[in-house]
Amino acid sequence: MTAIVEIDGQTGRLVLSGQFDFSAHRDFRQACDDVLGKEGVREVLVDFQQVDYLDSSALGMLLLLKEKASAAGKSLALVNCRDTVRQVLEIACFGKIFTIR
Amino acid sequence: MKILLADDAEVVRLMIGRFVESLGHELLLASDGVEAVERCVAFQPDMVLMDMLMPRMDGPEAGREIKIRMGERWVPIILVTAVEEVGKLADAMEIGADDYLLKPVNFRILEAKIKAIERTVALNRKVREQSAKLAEYYDRAEEEKRVARHLMEQLVSHERLSDPQLHYWIAPAESLSGDLVAAARTPGQVMHLMLADGIGHGLTAALNVLPLTQPFYAMTERGFTLTDILTEMHRKVRQVLPTGRFVALAFVAVDFVNCRIEVWNGGIPELRLFDEQGGLLKRWPSRHLPLGILPVDALDLETERHTFQGRGNLVLCSDGLLEARNDAGEAFGLSRLALACAGWPAEEALDRTITSLSDFLAGAHCHDDVSLAIVDIDPAAVRPLPEPTGLERVPQMPSEARWRYSMSLGPDELRSLHTVPLIMGFVNQVRPLANHHADIFLILTELFVNALDHGLLQLSSSLKRDADGMEQYLLERSLRLAALREGRIEVELAGYDLAGRTMLVVRVSDSGQGFDSAWLGAPDVRRPSGRGITLVRALCASLHYFGNGNTVEACYLPRDAS
Numbered sequence: 001m002t003a004i005v006e007i008d009g010q011t012g013r014l015v016l017s018g019q020f021d022f023s024a025h026r027d028f029r030q031a032c033d034d035v036l037g038k039e040g041v042r043e044v045l046v047d048f049q050q051v052d053y054l055d056s057s058a059l060g061m062l063l064l065l066k067e068k069a070s071a072a073g074k075s076l077a078l079v080n081c082r083d084t085v086r087q088v089l090e091i092a093c094f095g096k097i098f099t100i101r
Numbered sequence: 102m103k104i105l106l107a108d109d110a111e112v113v114r115l116m117i118g119r120f121v122e123s124l125g126h127e128l129l130l131a132s133d134g135v136e137a138v139e140r141c142v143a144f145q146p147d148m149v150l151m152d153m154l155m156p157r158m159d160g161p162e163a164g165r166e167i168k169i170r171m172g173e174r175w176v177p178i179i180l181v182t183a184v185e186e187v188g189k190l191a192d193a194m195e196i197g198a199d200d201y202l203l204k205p206v207n208f209r210i211l212e213a214k215i216k217a218i219e220r221t222v223a224l225n226r227k228v229r230e231q232s233a234k235l236a237e238y239y240d241r242a243e244e245e246k247r248v249a250r251h252l253m254e255q256l257v258s259h260e261r262l263s264d265p266q267l268h269y270w271i272a273p274a275e276s277l278s279g280d281l282v283a284a285a286r287t288p289g290q291v292m293h294l295m296l297a298d299g300i301g302h303g304l305t306a307a308l309n310v311l312p313l314t315q316p317f318y319a320m321t322e323r324g325f326t327l328t329d330i331l332t333e334m335h336r337k338v339r340q341v342l343p344t345g346r347f348v349a350l351a352f353v354a355v356d357f358v359n360c361r362i363e364v365w366n367g368g369i370p371e372l373r374l375f376d377e378q379g380g381l382l383k384r385w386p387s388r389h390l391p392l393g394i395l396p397v398d399a400l401d402l403e404t405e406r407h408t409f410q411g412r413g414n415l416v417l418c419s420d421g422l423l424e425a426r427n428d429a430g431e432a433f434g435l436s437r438l439a440l441a442c443a444g445w446p447a448e449e450a451l452d453r454t455i456t457s458l459s460d461f462l463a464g465a466h467c468h469d470d471v472s473l474a475i476v477d478i479d480p481a482a483v484r485p486l487p488e489p490t491g492l493e494r495v496p497q498m499p500s501e502a503r504w505r506y507s508m509s510l511g512p513d514e515l516r517s518l519h520t521v522p523l524i525m526g527f528v529n530q531v532r533p534l535a536n537h538h539a540d541i542f543l544i545l546t547e548l549f550v551n552a553l554d555h556g557l558l559q560l561s562s563s564l565k566r567d568a569d570g571m572e573q574y575l576l577e578r579s580l581r582l583a584a585l586r587e588g589r590i591e592v593e594l595a596g597y598d599l600a601g602r603t604m605l606v607v608r609v610s611d612s613g614q615g616f617d618s619a620w621l622g623a624p625d626v627r628r629p630s631g632r633g634i635t636l637v638r639a640l641c642a643s644l645h646y647f648g649n650g651n652t653v654e655a656c657y658l659p660r661d662a663s
Contacts, residue, residue: 022301055469056300056420060345063394067344091420092349092368093390 003031012041017050022057032065036072044069049080054088077101102219105129105146107137109155117150120208124215134158138166148218153182153193164197175225177218181206246276246304253277253307266292266482268451269474272467279306280419280472283314285321288542292355293321294474296369298419299348302470309348312337323522324542327354327363328402335400338393347393351417355476357483362407362415367391370420376413379444383407414447415476421469425458428465433458447477498597507593512585515553521545533603537659540640544655547633548609554578556613556651557588588612605657615649
């Protein structure tokens with residue numbers, strides 16, 4: 001998986017692509033720290049457009065990001081989830097604690 | 102470095118030796134090949150400078166011997182020679198030498214070569230150290246896995262899973278499974294089943310699910326309900342797991358006596374109930390977040406109930422089964438699962454599913470733990486009513502009880518205490534009664550629930566007649582319990598010695614208006630209400646109501662252990 005950070009004004013977008021599982025741990029953490037470290041960013045979007053698969057470790061990483069984002073006072077949303085990703089998020093009922101768009 | 106110099110010419114040994122020592126290295130000398138090999142073995146030099154032509158054993162031959170004797174330890178060998186014949190030099194390098202230097206020796210080049218070798222030796226040593234460390238890590242990890250696997254097996258305990266109504270299968274992706282299937286019966290014979298899926302797989306995933314087993318088994322044994330156990334498991338998981346770790350879990354309670362299935366699903370693919378023809382009767386999709394994510398008091402405990410009439414299969418599985426992919430990248434999926442297991446006897450359904458998955462994968466490897474549980478929902482699988490013991494001629498009871506255990510509960514306690522499991526904690530420790538805790542649980546539950554529901558809360562049993570009625574009954578019950586301002590229930594247990602046997606007397610009284618116990622005289626076992634009391638009467642030596650029906654006394658004489 002690759003994780004690219006795009007900044008547009010107050011919005012930081014984390015564009016992920018490929019398989020989001022435990023092997024993405026390091027890249028994801030790096031990208032999270034990058035985007036949360038940007039002073040002007042108020043909102044973080046995790047973009048799943050190019051993610052074809054995610055597993056439970058990925059869900060764990062999202063929980064960690066959520067905690068870090070709220071500690072940094074930034075809002076967080078998961079965007080562009082396609083079918084397989086949406087399904088996993090639905091089974092885990094992540095809609096109850098994440099904004100999914 | 103420790104450098105061995107082998108040359109039959111003393112003048113060479115002197116000249117090169119002095120130079121080597123002047124560079125600060127430790128020098129060892131040998132005057133022929135045989136001696137070179139011996140000294141290598143004895144003193145383990147870091148590198149060897151060796152003449153090509155020597156008596157007894159020549160340089161290339163000695164080089165090969167040294168390489169063999171040193172085994173895994175790499176000792177670089179440089180031939181120092183006047184031989185300029187390319188073929189011979191190449192042969193020597195092929196059988197063991199690492200480099201060569203032509204005589205007369207240019208000291209500037211010799212120094213550079215020694216330095217280059219020194220760098221390589223250091224690198225080589227580092228690699229060896231690291232690989233030794235890696236091997237050690239590997240061994241340690243294997244040992245830890247072995248211990249963890251043993252622990253898991255002990256805690257999960259396969260014997261406890263041997264329920265006649267349950268058929269299950271777990272296939273770990275690695276040596277340890279992060280999926281857990283646990284099943285046990287409450288003292289009231291309600292089957293509790295959980296399928297848990299820890300995040301990831303291997304050791305950490307297995308560790309994630311471990312905290313669940315203890316509350317599951319201990320609390321089921323004492324007759325706690327699904328929601329009580331869930332609360333405790335969630336508390337445990339929150340307590341021990343770090344952020345980002347959680348456990349997806351489905352908890353099922355199957356009450357074969359009352360033909361009810363109750364389900365709580367947090368993060369497990371939907372549970373499905375198929376009838377005997379394979380038709381889909383009911384689905385329980387995940388409605389909750391997995392355990393360990395929300396704060397302790399934010400857990401949503403709402404369960405979904407279903408009343409069954411006929412026989413069928415309740416199917417639970419982890420996402421590892423549905424997402425198992427073949428080489429073409431296709432997932433096994435819900436429809437293949439349904440095709441394999443719906444409409445077959447439960448045990449066969451399990452086998453068919455395993456076979457179907459293995460055919461589908463055709464040797465491809467599963468990347469996640471796979472677990473599957475099928476409950477044979479059989480309305481006939483009910484423990485038969487015990488024969489009435491008919492011991493009306495109970496021998497004269499001694500006036501003095503050996504022990505008494507009593508409690509008096511007001512509205513707050515009735516709302517917050519789990520009274521029957523609490524008393525069961527005591528009963529399980531009274532040795533003569535411990536083996537009969539299922540009977541005692543039933544007696545206590547019936548008498549206590551009657552006192553609370555009908556005595557204090559004034560609920561009518563007629564509500565319970567049909568499936569919807571039950572929901573309504575439970576809703577009404579929780580509303581009235583929350584609103585209860587006054588009232589009291591007294592429970593007393595007393596143990597009497599009866600010619601070496603223990604007689605248990607349970608007395609429950611409530612401060613309610615009482616009821617006419619006469620209708621209990623003609624019980625109908627098919628009627629949902631009153632069945633409980635019939636069962637209690639069958640288990641007990643005697644059952645009497647006093648006053649206006651708000652005090653009841655049951656004498657229970659444990660049947661022989663048979």
